[in-house]
Structures are given as C-alpha cells and as structure tokens.
Amino acid sequence: MEYFEMKAPHPFGRKRRVHERVIETTLFIFALLSILITVGIAVILVRESFLFFSDPAVRLLDFFTGKVWQPMIGLFGFLPLLNATMTTSIIAIILGGPLGLFVAIYLAEYASERTRGILKPTLEVLAGIPTIVYGYFALTFMTPLLRTLFGETNVEIYNTASAGLVIGILILPMIATMAEDALVSVPKELRLASYALGATKIETTCKVIIPAALSGLSATFLLALSRAIGETMIVALAAGAGPKLTANPFKAAETMTGYIVRISGGDVSYNSVDYNSIFALGLVLFVITFTLNLVSRTVSGHFHQEYD
Amino acid sequence: MKRLLVISIMLVTLLPLVAGGKTEQNTTTATVNNLAWLEGPGVGGLPEVNPLKVSGSIITAGSSTVFPLSERMAERFKQEGYSGAITIDSIGSGAGFERFTVAGETDIANASRPIKEKERANAQAIGRKPLEFRVGTDALSVVVSKQNTFAKNATKQELAKLFSTANTWSDVNPAWPNEAIQRFIPGTDSGTFDYFAEEIFTAKAEPMLSANNLQLSEDDNILVQGIKGSPYAIGFFGYAYYAENAGELNILDIEGIQATSANVDNGTYPLARPLFLYSDASIMRSKPQVAAFIDFYLSYVNEEITHVGYFPANEQELQKGRALWLEAMDGIL
Numbered sequence: 146m147e148y149f150e151m152k153a154p155h156p157f158g159r160k161r162r163v164h165e166r167v168i169e170t171t172l173f174i175f176a177l178l179s180i181l182i183t184v185g186i187a188v189i190l191v192r193e194s195f196l197f198f199s200d201p202a203v204r205l206l207d208f209f210t211g212k213v214w215q216p217m218i219g220l221f222g223f224l225p226l227l228n229a230t231m232t233t234s235i236i237a238i239i240l241g242g243p244l245g246l247f248v249a250i251y252l253a254e255y256a257s258e259r260t261r262g263i264l265k266p267t268l269e270v271l272a273g274i275p276t277i278v279y280g281y282f283a284l285t286f287m288t289p290l291l292r293t294l295f296g297e298t299n300v301e302i303y304n305t306a307s308a309g310l311v312i313g314i315l316i317l318p319m320i321a322t323m324a325e326d327a328l329v330s331v332p333k334e335l336r337l338a339s340y341a342l343g344a345t346k347i348e349t350t351c352k353v354i355i356p357a358a359l360s361g362l363s364a365t366f367l368l369a370l371s372r373a374i375g376e377t378m379i380v381a382l383a384a385g386a387g388p389k390l391t392a393n394p395f396k397a398a399e400t401m402t403g404y405i406v407r408i409s410g411g412d413v414s415y416n417s418v419d420y421n422s423i424f425a426l427g428l429v430l431f432v433i434t435f436t437l438n439l440v441s442r443t444v445s446g447h448f449h450q451e452y453d
Numbered sequence: 454m455k456r457l458l459v460i461s462i463m464l465v466t467l468l469p470l471v472a473g474g475k476t477e478q479n480t481t482t483a484t485v486n487n488l489a490w491l492e493g494p495g496v497g498g499l500p501e502v503n504p505l506k507v508s509g510s511i512i513t514a515g516s517s518t519v520f521p522l523s524e525r526m527a528e529r530f531k532q533e534g535y536s537g538a539i540t541i542d543s544i545g546s547g548a549g550f551e552r553f554t555v556a557g558e559t560d561i562a563n564a565s566r567p568i569k570e571k572e573r574a575n576a577q578a579i580g581r582k583p584l585e586f587r588v589g590t591d592a593l594s595v596v597v598s599k600q601n602t603f604a605k606n607a608t609k610q611e612l613a614k615l616f617s618t619a620n621t622w623s624d625v626n627p628a629w630p631n632e633a634i635q636r637f638i639p640g641t642d643s644g645t646f647d648y649f650a651e652e653i654f655t656a657k658a659e660p661m662l663s664a665n666n667l668q669l670s671e672d673d674n675i676l677v678q679g680i681k682g683s684p685y686a687i688g689f690f691g692y693a694y695y696a697e698n699a700g701e702l703n704i705l706d707i708e709g710i711q712a713t714s715a716n717v718d719n720g721t722y723p724l725a726r727p728l729f730l731y732s733d734a735s736i737m738r739s740k741p742q743v744a745a746f747i748d749f750y751l752s753y754v755n756e757e758i759t760h761v762g763y764f765p766a767n768e769q770e771l772q773k774g775r776a777l778w779l780e781a782m783d784g785i786l
Contacts, residue, residue: 217641218659284678301635302682303668386675387668397668397679407640407670 190431193424200418208425214388214404216419225390226426229305229398233380234373236309236394237316241373242366244313245320252321253328254350272318280382283311288383291395299395303385306394311383312376316369323368327361327445328354364445371437375430377402401426490745491786496752497775500786502745505534509742514542515549515563516644517673518591518691519728521761523563526750529757537742545671546644553731554581560743562731565591565644565691566651581733584781586747586774588754590764592712593648593724594695596702600684603629606706609723613653615687617660622685630685636664637679637688640671645690648726677702696762717764727770728763734781744782751775 197203203221211222248268252261287307292300300306331354339349355362385397386407399407405423487508495501507530513523520543527539542549546564553562554576562568568583576583595612597604603622607615614625616636622629639645641658646669654660661667670676673694680686681701692712695704704712707723716722730747737744751774755765765771779786 213663215662218662220663297683302679302686385668386670387666389666397666 187431190424190428193421194428197418197421197425200421202418212390216422221422223401223426223429225388226399226401226404227429228390228392229380229384229388230374230400230402232305232392232394232398233309233312233376233384233400234370236306237312237373237376238366238370240310240313241316241320241369245317245365245369246324246362248317248321249324249328250350250355252325254346254354268318268321271314272322276315276376276378277382279311279315280379283307283379283383287311295395301385301395301397303383303397304395305380305384305398305400308380308382308384308400309394311379312373315376315379316372319372320365320369323365324358324362327358327365330361331357360444364441367437367441367444371434371441374437375402375434377406381406401430487741488785490741495748497772499748499752499775499778502749502752503534504530504745504749505536507535507537507742507745509537509740511537511539511561511740511742511746512559513540513561513563513730514544514552514559515561516546516565516728517543517639517671518546518565518643518645518693519563519588519730521691521693521697522589522728522754522758522763523730523750525757525761526754527746529753530746530749535742535746539746543671545640545642546647547642548671550731554579554583557581560732560736560740561747564729564731565726566647567727567729568731576733581735583731583733584777586730586732586751586777587727587766587770588730588750588774589728589758589766590717591726591728592692592717592722592764593645593689593726594692594712595687595689595705595707595724596680596695597687597705598681598684599701599703601686601703602684604687604705605703606709608708609653612707613660616649616653617664620665632685633666635679635683635686636667637676637686638667638669639673639676639690640669643671649689649724652724691763693762714759714764718767725764727766737778737781738785744778747778751778 198205198208202219208221208223210224211220212224213220213222214225248264252264256264284307287310288300288302288304291304291307292302335353335357336349339353344352380400380403384403385399386403387397387399388404389396389398391398405426408420408423490503490506492501492503520541523541527541530539541563542552544552546562546566549559549562549564550568550572552559554572557579562583568585573583595607611625615634616638619625619634621631621633623631625634638649638661641662646658646661647656650656650658650661668676668679673690676688676690677694677698680688681698695702706712710716710722712722712724717725730750732743732747737747751771755771758765
C-alpha cells in the first residue's frame with residue numbers, strides 16, 4: 146500500500162526555491178539521458194540489421210539454420226558463431242558458477258569479519274582487471290597449460306576452452322558478490338529456526354539457506370551468463386579468428402563478439418552486406434542478453450515477494 | 454513548459470548521435486604559407502626536408518604489410534625533429550582506401566596492392582585524385598612452423614590446394630603427412646589477401662574462404678602466433694613479419710625459388726609485389742606536413758627498408774614517385 150502514500154507537504158508550500166528546481170531538472174535530464182542512449186542503441190541496431198535482413202542475398206531461414214558463416218562469399222548461417230559463443234559461455238559458467246557460489250557461501254556463512262575484510266577487497270581487485278589482460282592471460286598461460294595437459298596435437302593454439310575458462314575466472318567475482326547478497330538477504334529467522342531444530346551449520350546452509358535464496362542465485366547465474374556471452378576481448382584474443390562449427394572446445398572457433406571485433410577492425414568496407422551483418426549479430430546478442438537480464442529480474446523479484 | 458523546452462533542446466542535440474550520422478568532415482584549413490621546412494635540393498630532385506620545422510598532424514591508415522615500414526619512417530622523421538602527431542593505423546589496404554576515398558578521413562593510404570578503379574572513382578566523388586608513390590617491394594612469404602620438417606618448397610598448384618580444397622597435407626603431396634591443414638591467412642580486406650587471390654586463384658576469393666580450418670586476421674601477429682603453434686599450420690604474409698619471427702618460422706621456396714633480395718630484384722621470385730603510399734595533391738598542398746613526410750619518405754626509404762625486412766623498389770619506380778611529388782607541389786614551392 147506504500148505506493149499510495151502521499152508525499153509530505155513541502156514546508157514552504159508551493160513557493161520552492163529556484164535552485165532546487167534547477168537541480169531537480171538536471172538530475173531528471175541525466176536520468177532521461179541514460180534511457181535515451183539505450184533507446185538510441187536499440188534503434189541503430191534495429192535499423193542497421195534491417196539493412197542486412199532486407200538484402201536479397203540474405204534469407205532469414207538460412208541465417209538461423211545455415212552451418213557456414215562466410216559473408217564475403219554469401220554464406221550467412223550464424224550457427225557456427227552462436228555455437229562458439231555458447232561453448233565459451235557454458236565453460237565459463239561451469240567453472241565460475243560453482244566456484245563463485247562456494248566463495249559466496251564461505252563469505253556469507255563461515256568467514257569471520259577479519260577474513261571477510263581481506264577476501265572481499267581481493268575479489269574486487271580481480272573484478273577490476275581489464276579484460277585485455279585476461280585475454281593475454283588466456284593466450285600465454287591457460288592455452289599452454291591446456292596444451293601440456295592434453296597434448297599439443299589435441300589442443301589448438303587458439304581454442305574455445307581456454308577462452309571459456311578465463312571468462313569463468315572473470316565472472317567469478319561478480320557471481321561471488323551477487324550470490325553473497327542473495328544468501329545474506331535470507332531472513333535471520335530461518336537460520337535461527339534451523340539451528341533451533343538441531344541442524345548443523347552445513348545442514349542449515351545446504352538445506353535451508355540455499356533453497357531459500359534459490360531465486361536470487363538463479364538470477365545471479367543468468368546475469369553472469371549474459372556477461373559471459375557479451376565478453377569480447379578474451380575471445381577475440383584466445384578463441385580463434387575463423388567461424389567453425391565444432392563441438393570440440395580444443396579447436397579454434399570464432400564467437401559472435403569475436404567476429405564483430407574482427408570486422409570492425411577493418412576487415413570489410415562500410416555499406417556492404419558483410420559490414421551490416423555485424424549489426425544483425427549485435428542485435429542477436431542484444432536480444433539474448435536483454436532476455437537473460439529480464440528473466441533474471443523477474444526471478445529475483447519473485448524472491449523478494451516471498452520474504453519481505 | 455520550461456522542462457519541455459529543456460528536453461526538446463536536449464533531443465535536438467542528441468539527434469545526430471541517434472541518427473548515427475558520420476559527422477566527421479574534411480576540415481582542411483588552408484595553411485599553404487607554412488613551407489618553412491623546405492631546404493635546398495635533396496635526393497633525386499626533391500627538396501631537402503628539415504623535420505624540425507614541420508608542424509601539424511598527419512593521418513595515415515592501410516596495409517598491415519606497409520605498416521612496419523611507415524612506422525620506421527615516421528620514427529626517423531620524429532627523431533630528426535618532427536614534433537607533430539602522426540598516426541598509422543594497420544587495418545588492411547582495402548580499409549585504408551575506404552578511409553582515404555570514401556570517408557576522406559586520412560591524408561595517406563598505405564597499400565600493398567595498386568588502387569582499384571572503383572576506389573579511384575570513389576575518391577573522385579569526394580574531390581580527391583589519388584597519387585601513387587612506390588616505396589618498396591615485398592616478397593610475400595608462405596610460412597610454416599619450425600616444427601614442420603617436411604615442407605620446404607611449394608609450387609603454385611600446391612599452394613592453390615593448400616589454401617583451398619585440400620583437407621590434409623597428404624592430399625597436396627603424398628610425401629607429406631596425413632594430418633589436417635590449419636590455415637592462418639590475412640583478412641579479406643587486406644592487400645595481401647587480394648594479391649594472393651590474384652596470383653593463385655585468378656582473383657577469386659571463394660576457394661580460400663570456403664577452406665576448412667581457416668582463421669583470418671588483419672593482425673599479422675595473430676597469424677604468426679597461430680602458425681608457430683602447430684607443425685601442421687601454414688599461412689602467408691609480408692616478408693617483414695617472417696623476418697621478425699625467423700627463429701620460429703620456416704619460409705617455403707616457391708617453385709624452387711628462394712625469397713632472397715637477388716631473386717626479388719630480378720623478378721624471379723613468383724610472389725614479389727609492390728608496396729605503395731597514396732595521397733592527393735590538394736591534401737599535400739593544404740597540409741604541407743603531409744608533403745614533407747612523403748618527401749622525406751621517398752628520399753630515405755632505401756636506407757631503412759632492408760632493416761624492416763623488405764626490398765628496395767627499383768630506382769626508376771622511386772623516381773616516378775618523386776616526379777609526381779614535384780608535379781603535385783608545382784607552383785607553391
């Protein structure tokens with residue numbers, strides 16, 4: 146019912162000071178600006194993608210079902226790019242998800258104030274490393290490591306596994322922080338009730354806290370997934386520079402973001418269908434991440450309703 | 454009311470952003486008077502340049518093959534006193550021409566192939582007439598990893614198979630192992646790609662682009678990394694990138710001919726190709742620093758080119774460029 150609560154009447158009645166209005170308007174404009182920018186991006190993406198899809202050489206069905214992406218010679222199947230994007234993102238979530246969750250559980254349930262004080266800032270440092278550094282880390286550390294472990298003949302120099310694992314490290318701090326928030330916001334009563342029934346700490350964590358925080362945790366993973374899908378620099382450096390439809394993560398394959406980087410770095414001319422293709426891919430990426438974010442919001446909204 | 458006004462003003466200022474228009478215009482201000490850098494006669498009829506007296510920025514973009522050479526010339530230009538800013542973008546010949554002839558953003562286009570008719574027409578449309586300055590010669594290098602012990606030489610027919618239909622090395626030559634070929638080639642906007650397509654596939658891009666295990670990049674260092682990584686990888690790029698990584702790469706002889714300076718000079722190496730700068734008389738006249746840089750380039754390129762890993766162009770070709778420079782600057786010197 147709080148939505149219908151009236152604002153307290155202003156002490157000076159209607160005669161508010163001019164500078165207050167100026168400040169209010171300025172703040173309002175900045176808030177509006179961020180919305181306008183988002184709308185602007187969406188408009189450009191849609192408009193330029195329309196140029197791509199309205200080209201007679203491009204058939205919508207081929208775009209979604211074709212197995213070869215080579216716009217220069219008129220092959221517009223985006224499955225290889227989608228496949229590579231999914232491979233790197235899923236590898237990233239497989240590594241980053243559980244690790245991040247363990248870190249979050251430790252921070253929320255077990256860590257003393259002192260260890261928390263050391264661990265949290267360290268995690269934040271990890272989150273602050275530029276992704277280009279992660280990219281070279283993948284190329285000069287992760288790839289050689291994979292090649293020593295699994296054999297040079299099996300692991301190509303550019304491969305999606307290496308990029309995926311490093312994206313996993315990249316999203317770990319994000320998952321840890323958000324998952325911790327989800328765990329901490331579980332009402333204290335549930336914890337105490339569980340202890341009162343004689344449950345140990347681990348039982349309480351696994352059987353009470355995590356199920357109670359499940360929607361918040363799912364929202365975390367969805368957001369992290371959307372971050373991994375959008376990651377660009379790491380895949381551009383380490384995953385490979387040629388579209389290839391393969392299920393083998395040790396082979397080179399180019400992701401959607403990787404392709405966009407390569408093309409905008411000077412691969413083709415403006416106003417050609419291959420140039421416009423990057424906007425179509427951008428739109429696909431936008432739709433995927435937007436949907437994931439939306440779903441994640443709905444899921445976490447559900448969570449708040451339950452306990453507030 | 455007022456708030457509405459503020460919002461509408463903001464919308465108007467944002468509009469160009471949302472509309473995504475290219476707002477960059479060619480704002481060459483006439484600074485013809487600034488020719489203080491001219492100093493007496495220099496190399497091959499060109500006036501001597503005093504880089505200390507050159508000011509203003511120079512914008513160049515194009516071939517990644519020409520890039521190391523232009524970078525070296527720019528460094529020397531700066532060492533001798535040039536205090537302005539010079540940008541050299543390594544984005545491929547095609548993209549370089551695009552910026553020079555369509556967007557008109559650059560003063561000089563670096564290219565590892567001659568300009569195409571279509572690009573010339575584009576330039577005409579924005580009032581530019583591209584002038585071609587030959588600066589050197591490259592021996593396009595087909596390279597494999599040092600770990601590759603079997604491939605030493607390739608004929609043009611073998612190259613055609615290696616970079617298109619063949620799946621394994623043994624498909625090309627029965628003496629080679631039955632292992633999948635991993636290909637690392639320059640991107641489609643690169644002059645090197647065009648040149649290779651021209652020489653090996655009669656100017657068609659399809660065979661190369663439909664090959665298996667293909668990786669494309671405008672960044673030759675990415676190609677070098679990839680080729681180093683496997684004994685079954687192969688790729689090609691400008692000789693300078695081979696020279697820089699000769700410790701880890703092997704260069705193949707083409708039709709039994711080695712890429713040596715003698716073979717490039719006498720034209721027997723089958724993949725020798727010219728390297729160019731392109732500019733325009735009106736740019737050189739309105740931005741004299743561009744004329745100064747080209748003058749400097751054409752005067753001293755032969756002292757630097759072998760250090761970068763390319764081969765000097767023949768003297769006649771260089772002289773042609775110098776004559777063109779004088780013609781472009783005629784009347785204001």
